[in-house]
Amino acid sequence: MTAAQYSLCLGGIVRREALRWLNQRGRFVSALVRPLVWLVIFAAGFHFVLGVSIIPPYETYIPYEVYIAPGLVAMIQLFNGMQSSLSMVYDREMGSMKTLMVSPFPRWFLLLAKLLAGVAVSVVQAYIFLAIAWFWDITPPPTGYLAVLPALVLSGLMLGALGLVLSSFIKQLENFAGVMNFVIFPMFFTSSALYPLWRVKDANLTLYYICEINPFTHATELIRFALYDRFEPMAALVVLGYLLVFLALAVIGYDPGRGLMARRVAAE
Amino acid sequence: MLDQPAGVTEAAAPLSVAGLSHGFGTRRVLQGVDFTVARGAFCVLLGLNGAGKTTLFALITRLYHSRSGRIAVFGRDIRAEPAAALARMGVVFQQSTLDLDLTVAENLFYHASLHGLSRAAAAPRIAAELARVGLGERRGERVRQLSGGQRRRVELARALVHEPALLLLDEPTVGLDIESRQFLLEHVRHLCRERGLGVLWATHLIDEAAADAEIIVLHRGAVLAHGPREAVLAQTGESTLKAAFDRLVAAPGASG
Known part of the structure; x- marks a missing residue:
């Protein structure tokens, strides 16, 4: 296989993901409505309850909506990562995984291409959300919209890789409700998405430590700082570290010499 | 190749x-x-x-x-x-592995890319294979609109695209x-x-x-x-x- 063929393969996988996203209008709309509901309803409700003091990267007092917007962007990516990775292995859709795996390209490359395709979709979704959020006075500096792109790619890859790992190792996650209950909500709530960590630290130290090791916290912070033209090296390193770990685990999980595919196909 | x-x-x-x-x-x-x-x-x-x-x-x-x-x-x-x-190797699995929301042609183009074929190289092969299974006219339709038998034929055509x-x-x-x-x-x-x-x-x-x-x-x-x-x-x-x-x-x- 030549480099040109590798790029053709990657292009085909990204194209398919984009077409699926455009064609499944339900998925498109719900992916957009979910964070907007949080922004418009939840944040409005808590607007007067929670005051947010001045913490970096913000330079003034900010309304609660502004605080949770980056976390909602990360939530879009979390949902997307889970959906694109896990949808492959759900009952009827197991087939699309097989189609991918019988390609003559190396398996690590196919998994990475699949991951990049999911990230491409999630980045577009994140920008659509940010565009709508602008009308709710979530107005980061114009350069922030550009600076956030690499952050979105990195966090999208990490969360997508987590989805791949879960899809390969955890057999019980057979439906999306299970993923919502045991992955998405716990990760979202034990992070800095809804409240600053100093507040969590005041309330409960154990919870604070959980938030600190939660990869979703660091994805959120990476996006938050980037959106305001700031680079947060700690968050970037942690997200990168988790990405490498999840990628390695995914490649192991999908290795033909090991568990996943054998268990899946045997269960059919 | x-x-x-x-x-x-x-x-x-x-x-x-x-x-x-x-x-x-x-x-x-x-x-x-x-x-x-x-x-x-x-x-x-x-x-x-x-x-x-x-x-x-x-x-x-x-x-x-x-x-x-x-x-x-x-x-x-x-x-x-x-x-x-x-x-x-061309494979037709027991359970359908087509994307229902994609068109017949897009399903085949996706497969071609998984074998490192460009769209230009794949297009004539896809046209030929679909014509051979009598579905040349349906190439622009979503797979969801096809019957079970037609879907199978699409899968067969797909398995042959990379020759x-x-x-x-x-x-x-x-x-x-x-x-x-x-x-x-x-x-x-x-x-x-x-x-x-x-x-x-x-x-x-x-x-x-x-x-x-x-x-x-x-x-x-x-x-x-x-x-x-x-x-x-x-x-x-x-x-x-x-x-x-x-x-x-x-x-x-x-x-x-």
């Missing part, structure tokens, strides 16, 4: 399986399976449900590795040279009406004759084994008979394949 030293691949059989064993936990699903699919051969893998056909397909398509034994495609070991082996020399079909006619079944069977047998494709066709329907077919009888993970239809009949002393099959699977040694 791949290095193919003459002689290495061309002299070898499209598919050879030797001493293949596999199991899940303590349950043994395949034990010492040996057979070959020759060039131009229409090879029918006969077995009841649970005989191990799907596991065998998963191993040949490298979804996972066997515990022991060897699988080679045109002499290329599936473990040692997976890319070379997979590139020459494989070995075609694997796992129970391709399940759930199809008689007409669709007949069409599929005829089309694949035609491919064997015209293009010299080696075909492995797994089924539990004995009447899908035509007079000129090679027969492999798989029962409880073991090959009980392998050869031309006449040879299998002679081996069992029966006059019909149905009777021969029943005798083979009822034999005391077959309960393994």
Whole structure:
């Protein structure tokens, strides 16, 4: 296989993901409505309850909506990562995984291409959300919209890789409700998405430590700082570290010499 | 597109399986399976449900590795040279693997890209394969709008886009009406004759084994008979394949 063929393969996988996203209008709309509901309803409700003091990267007092917007962007990516990775292995859709795996390209490359395709979709979704959020006075500096792109790619890859790992190792996650209950909500709530960590630290130290090791916290912070033209090296390193770990685990999980595919196909 | 030293691949059989064993936990699903699919051969893998056909397909398509034994495609070991082996293989899985919300053509283009083909290179092949299964007109429609039989034909066309020399079909006619079944069977047998494709066709329907077919009888993970239809009949002393099959699977040694 030549480099040109590798790029053709990657292009085909990204194209398919984009077409699926455009064609499944339900998925498109719900992916957009979910964070907007949080922004418009939840944040409005808590607007007067929670005051947010001045913490970096913000330079003034900010309304609660502004605080949770980056976390909602990360939530879009979390949902997307889970959906694109896990949808492959759900009952009827197991087939699309097989189609991918019988390609003559190396398996690590196919998994990475699949991951990049999911990230491409999630980045577009994140920008659509940010565009709508602008009308709710979530107005980061114009350069922030550009600076956030690499952050979105990195966090999208990490969360997508987590989805791949879960899809390969955890057999019980057979439906999306299970993923919502045991992955998405716990990760979202034990992070800095809804409240600053100093507040969590005041309330409960154990919870604070959980938030600190939660990869979703660091994805959120990476996006938050980037959106305001700031680079947060700690968050970037942690997200990168988790990405490498999840990628390695995914490649192991999908290795033909090991568990996943054998268990899946045997269960059919 | 791949290095193919003459002689290495061309002299070898499209598919050879030797001493293949596999199991899940303590349950043994395949034990010492040996057979070959020759060039131009229409090879029918006969077995009841649970005989191990799907596991065998998963191993040949490298979804996972066997515990022991060897699988080679045109002499290329599936473990040692997976890319070379997979590139020459076309597969129709038992369950449909099409994207229902994508058009027929987009499904095929996706497959072509998974084999490193550009859209320009794939377009004429896709047009030709779809025309051959009588779906040239439907290329712009979503797969969801097609009937079960038509979807199967799309899957067959898709499996041929990268011009494989070995075609694997796992129970391709399940759930199809008689007409669709007949069409599929005829089309694949035609491919064997015209293009010299080696075909492995797994089924539990004995009447899908035509007079000129090679027969492999798989029962409880073991090959009980392998050869031309006449040879299998002679081996069992029966006059019909149905009777021969029943005798083979009822034999005391077959309960393994």
